[in-house]
Amino acid sequence: MAENVLENSVSISSIPYEVLYQIVSLIPLKEAARTIILSSAWKHLWTPIQVSLNINSDQITSQESGQQMNEIISSFLKTYENSYQILNLSYLEPNSLCKEALLLKAIKGVEKELYINFHGENAAKLFGLTIELPLCENEHFFSLKTLHLRSITGIAESFLPSLFSSCRNLESLSLEKCNVLQDVELKAHDLLQKFSVLDCEKIKHINVSSAPNLKSFVYQGPLVKVLVKDAPKLCDVTLNMKGTSALCDSNEFNSEDLVHLLASFKDVETLTLSGWLLEWLCTRITFDELEFKFEKLKELSWIDCCMNTQKRDSLASFLNITPLLENLFIKINKKWGTITRSQFQQCCPQVWPDTIPIKLDDSQLKHLKTVTFFGFKIKEENKMLAALMDLLLKKAIAIKKMSVAEPEEKLSWGVSKVPKSHLRKIRVAAASTRTCYSSKSSLLLTLNEECHFQLTPLQLKF
Template identity: 25%
Template structure:
């Protein structure tokens, strides 16, 4: 970390003049500018002039990363040295209330470090910290400590509005005792997924009643296993992501959600049992990425999909990405019309064209359609088939975008169909796959009839 000394440095006349101009700004504005910098860079500005010497101590934000803090090359224990630097920075920081405390720790941990963390959290809590962002990645060689158990002082941050936890962190030990009365945003990423998502009474997610005003919950795991139970009446945004979607190593899980105020829902993972306990009357946007492979639960797939799309029925903006090999065996998964749906994004592959066709028929008020073409080369006899009846569901479509056009027969027939039937279409944009000729694609598309006389056709 840059040392906060007072020695002067020689700047060019232009840079010196710029520093003078900036230094004349009000102190509150200077602190605001410094708040956008990592703390080590903010401290480094102390060498610019005498006025800047202690200015960084007034910035209501601490952003510290262990791997960017400079230490002496002859330090015997680098992580102990870094811990002392962090403690010193916290001690010198003089602002009243602390807006943000962000700490990335990519080193080992022992008893002394836990003591430091306890002290840092106490200091942050005393300064009424609003946002806490903790990212812990333990050293691979640190076999004595598998995860960080947060000290009791962590759970005394009653002023927290935003809490983000990432990495090797264990929070279940205090699941029944924590209370964050002001917390509105909670993001959990890769923190002991095996324990936070089970049905034990002391699991963290089962104790979210300690967050009475929570509005935004996000958690990401390598893979899902066990039971997820989320009951948050105030929740408006929910994001659940599984990073490892692999047909070779699929796990069983169950997800139960009671969040009647939900406005935004994002899910990425293997298809399993997802149940909403309340109707989502306020839902505006849903992004769903589902992976489906043949396994012993295939007989339940259609039931699970019906249950999921019934819950999402009131959505206005929907993104649906079906991955996997078994979609060709599933049909009629949409229970009723999506009357409020105005924008649809869909990723199509050879085995799910029928899912797109069925969904379009359920969206009578659709205004914007975005299609992305996937090329996973799943063997399938399915293809785009033009409906045999009048497609009234395209009567409101004004914008059409096709991403990854390669000129395959299904793609050509689908685009041709949209242009022929969308009566009020204003723009149709075709983004060609890399290496394909834009000129030849445009020449082919211009030959297709367009029902809308005002449709502008573009090829990118």
């Protein structure tokens, strides 16, 4: 019987390419790319199409070359419509008859997605990028829905305007590691729903002048000025501002700019925000004195590389202007940047020359239902964690669930406050397991003689 099975089995290498293309087309792009290691047959599916521009090297940034690249990308999108495909676009190097230099690598996905990674040296001169997505139909990229641009170089000045003018149905646009960009302006049609700017280290201004159906805006990078004018449906915003030496270049940035930045997003429902921004804003203003509140905010993610007393108090102060908040996530990750008070005053002494004490009050969060702590090391940060728990339980009168997640340890704990009358019993039960992290352990955290918390293991979902 084993011999019959072997006789009837079919090796991967014998499957027709048409069938392999169909199989790959059913898998998300990141997973599909891994099929390249299965066999030479699967590797063949990812053999790039090689195209060389028929232009001189001194014309590489001309309008003519931009039009040529636009036409090539258009033709590329029409090939193998139901499968992934890679394009390598090159041109002849100066003073060479045969050696080619790679301009860009493009990957086309089956979900009407296009990823372009630019190659070559970045232009020494920074430039601004205006993104105008048309309201009229264009046959070139009519079906394209997702566009991801990475490591833009100088050729983008001639190529991208033509590319953007052809994106009629675009729903998601991302710019990543584009270090030649200084300013970005977006004028979108009514189909764009997500706009992301990630790790563009030289950028200083982002202006969304029109995006009628934009729902999600994600920014990760150094401190920038962000202006959003016409995005009435924006409901999900991420501002992961890195506290790096780039602050030294922000001489024109002041506390009013931070207030305007927050005011631009006062109507969102989901907000992810760098903790150090709130900390430094609290040194100049009191959140209760602002002319606006986050009246629609239901979910807040506070992110930073650490937690201290100043960060805790600034978060508590910010929560006073989030009256309808339902879910709070406090996330610690050492990879996220921050900046110390002495560093900030050294970089920008004219911005925050002095500090204003943070005033904490007893205002309550009547709608807060869940609080989750991520990244806290319970053994090392138990006092700060207990202080946060105590503060939030005093403000949240209708909370249903509080938990602590330790992804590195693959542990998750439910939190409950221990009445003083039950303390002795729980102390005895937890004493033998205080430093044990088995699935059957329970932990006891103590803030002071009057405040204790019991942590019990939850089902892991990492």
